[in-house]
Amino acid sequence: MPIYDYECENCGRFEKMQRISEEPLKECPNCHGQVHRMISKNVGIVFKGSGFYKTDSQERAKDKARMINRERQKDNEAILDRDVKSYVNQSESTTQKIQEASS
Ligand SMILES: [Zn+2]
The missing domain is CATH 1.20.5 (Single alpha-helices involved in coiled-coils or other helix-helix interfaces)
Structure with a gap:
């Protein structure tokens, strides 16, 4: 599973492991503030399938x-x-x- 980088407007950056098929988070699991997904640093992951x-x-x-x-x-x-x-x-x-x- 890839790890995505998010940025919360209150808490700052955090990482979240998610399935590729999962929707990106819209709200911070910590403070429920608004988050946006950063451009992934895991672009080089080799997907098997x-x-x-x-x-x-x-x-x-x-x-x-x-x-x-x-x-x-x-x-x-x-x-x-x-x-x-x-x-x-x-x-x-x-x-x-x-x-x-x-x-
Ligand atoms: Zn937050």
Whole structure:
């Protein structure tokens, strides 16, 4: 559950843990004065659930891209070593990994 920051016109700032679906407080639980919700500092919270699948798959795509970059790096190192045989082997294994990652 995220914590929201409120400001009461009498008591000042306080925090309240609320469900996302809950209505924001309109009145202070302490003095029943008027409160307003501050802009949450918990914007970065990662919500788990079906609605966030898009974020998940983007993360996975980034992981794949990172993995492929690492493999390409190995290809390049093999070229620098002028070791043709190991370059061919490395290149074939990279191709295979890319195919696996994009399937
Ligand atoms: Zn108050």
